[in-house]
Amino acid sequence: MTTPLVEVRDLVKHYRPAGWFNRNAPSIRAVEGVSLEVAPGETLGLVGESGSGKSTVGRAVLRLEVPTGGTIRFEGRDLADLSPAELRATRRRMQVIFQDPFGSLNPRRTIGASIAEGIEIHGLAPAAEIPARVDALLEEVGLDRNYRHRYPHEFSGGQQQRIGIARALAVEPAFIVCDEPVSALDVSIQAQVLNLLLDLRERHGLAYLFIAHDLAIVRRIADRVAVMYLGTIVETGPARTVISDPRHPYTRALVSAVPHPDPDRQGDRIVLEGEPPSPSAPPPGCPFAPRCFHSQRDRRCDQERPLLRMVEDRQVACHHEG
Amino acid sequence: MSIRHRLGVVLAFTVMLLAILGPLLTGDPTAQPDPVGGRLLAPSTAHWLGTDAFSRDVLSRLAHGARLSLLIAAIAMTTAGSIGVLFGVVAGGVRGLFGWTTSRAIDIALALPRIVVLLVVVAALGQITPVELGLVLGLTGWPSIARLVRGEALRLREETHVTAAVALGAPPARVIAREILPGTLPPALVAATLGVADVVLLEAGLGFLGIGVSPQLPTWGSMILQAQRHLAEAPWLLLAPGVALVVATAAATLLGDALRSRLAPGSR
Numbered sequence: 060m061t062t063p064l065v066e067v068r069d070l071v072k073h074y075r076p077a078g079w080f081n082r083n084a085p086s087i088r089a090v091e092g093v094s095l096e097v098a099p100g101e102t103l104g105l106v107g108e109s110g111s112g113k114s115t116v117g118r119a120v121l122r123l124e125v126p127t128g129g130t131i132r133f134e135g136r137d138l139a140d141l142s143p144a145e146l147r148a149t150r151r152r153m154q155v156i157f158q159d160p161f162g163s164l165n166p167r168r169t170i171g172a173s174i175a176e177g178i179e180i181h182g183l184a185p186a187a188e189i190p191a192r193v194d195a196l197l198e199e200v201g202l203d204r205n206y207r208h209r210y211p212h213e214f215s216g217g218q219q220q221r222i223g224i225a226r227a228l229a230v231e232p233a234f235i236v237c238d239e240p241v242s243a244l245d246v247s248i249q250a251q252v253l254n255l256l257l258d259l260r261e262r263h264g265l266a267y268l269f270i271a272h273d274l275a276i277v278r279r280i281a282d283r284v285a286v287m288y289l290g291t292i293v294e295t296g297p298a299r300t301v302i303s304d305p306r307h308p309y310t311r312a313l314v315s316a317v318p319h320p321d322p323d324r325q326g327d328r329i330v331l332e333g334e335p336p337s338p339s340a341p342p343p344g345c346p347f348a349p350r351c352f353h354s355q356r357d358r359r360c361d362q363e364r365p366l367l368r369m370v371e372d373r374q375v376a377c378h379h380e381g
Numbered sequence: 382m383s384i385r386h387r388l389g390v391v392l393a394f395t396v397m398l399l400a401i402l403g404p405l406l407t408g409d410p411t412a413q414p415d416p417v418g419g420r421l422l423a424p425s426t427a428h429w430l431g432t433d434a435f436s437r438d439v440l441s442r443l444a445h446g447a448r449l450s451l452l453i454a455a456i457a458m459t460t461a462g463s464i465g466v467l468f469g470v471v472a473g474g475v476r477g478l479f480g481w482t483t484s485r486a487i488d489i490a491l492a493l494p495r496i497v498v499l500l501v502v503v504a505a506l507g508q509i510t511p512v513e514l515g516l517v518l519g520l521t522g523w524p525s526i527a528r529l530v531r532g533e534a535l536r537l538r539e540e541t542h543v544t545a546a547v548a549l550g551a552p553p554a555r556v557i558a559r560e561i562l563p564g565t566l567p568p569a570l571v572a573a574t575l576g577v578a579d580v581v582l583l584e585a586g587l588g589f590l591g592i593g594v595s596p597q598l599p600t601w602g603s604m605i606l607q608a609q610r611h612l613a614e615a616p617w618l619l620l621a622p623g624v625a626l627v628v629a630t631a632a633a634t635l636l637g638d639a640l641r642s643r644l645a646p647g648s649r
Binding site for chain 1: 540541542544545546547548549550551552555559560563564
């Protein structure tokens, strides 16, 4: 395996409830020991339902959140060891695309100014060349260069997302966290933006951490996939095989929920019972145990947290797989 | 632009016209041409708004009063607005001890009752010039703007475009200047414009109480003070500065509202 571009080890993120009246309330355990790697040019899909901690992982990888524990290395350097100025300089190499395309753009600045922001911050071009750079970026993401002087609200959601992508691209990053970049868009637009991300990956050799709750989308873009449940990774491996032949019960349930183009080949839908446990009071054993339907589910599942173990081509965190 | 906003602009224009051109077209506001026979005259062609108890022309006093009121209000709101935005943005935008301390400073300033502070300060200074009164009103008026700006900054700080700027590597000062400060200016400007109404009323109130600027100066407040002694015989004395106050206050309020809708791109 090549040297990873991003290396996350045992990431933990707990949130203390805010406010004086909540000082004795338990912390919210958003992320409980996540390890992952992204190689240069590789796309890792991070899948899970709302509240599984996948977005928190994305934010912590970019050090937009300070982790409670664990290390994050980017290009071999521990982000926690960097001075504020060094960290800002490193941000040129790692970027982010947000779920909310409109909210991610400053409504009071022209989109040209927003796209130029990173170029200005890092002094990547003389002031005179910036307009030409912005034009080139607009064209690269499939927008008209005359749009430079317009404001975000004049664009559709898909166009706004393209603008957000152009802004991230402006600093020539090696790695982009895509935090549910298409889930706020119409289905017809989703495919276009997804194709754009695929093209850009090809052209610039980008690595993505692609966060999504939709396995069908992840299957299209990711080389490898990591499935999160309640702050932990329950299964990770090659996207193709994990999605076609899931092993962890939770992954099986997720995969069964993806509609198949051919209704005859659609397998039985596994409908999970109950809700995910509260992240402020996770179960002592396997986080999935309270909803698990595995035939061999036993007392051990309630008492002992399963660790990720190698099972054929992937890792699974289940006492009864492998 | 809606009818309300047009009305605000027209009213504001009228008050400004009165303040700028009025004093040039009307006579000396302190002249007492006939203190015996010419006092408390009803409105006529010679004195459009009548005369007061010292035979002074009410229209002339009203126009000079408008100039004074606007001058005081402009100084007060510029002062209050600048200090308020500065404190508010630091309190809401800067994390850590510095932001926290600034925030507590605003809270303490807010806890002081403005009218009491004003009375003490103005009484201690004795008779002051209109410019000084404007500064005093500004220095007591900034906390409410600071509170508003702090709230706006705290809200903006959580917006995704702020995170995007941080993720791009923008240093904190740039994030505040580019992403947070501009968003707080429209509400601050609106609050300052609305605050003009407050200041005009406060100045009138202080004038009515007979403190602040010299009673010789024709402020609307001192006009109202003097008018109430002759309310039965000469009600126009009260009507003129009263209507002027209402118009000026309404103008500031409607103008503030008009500014609010103009300054928020995409909000309508």
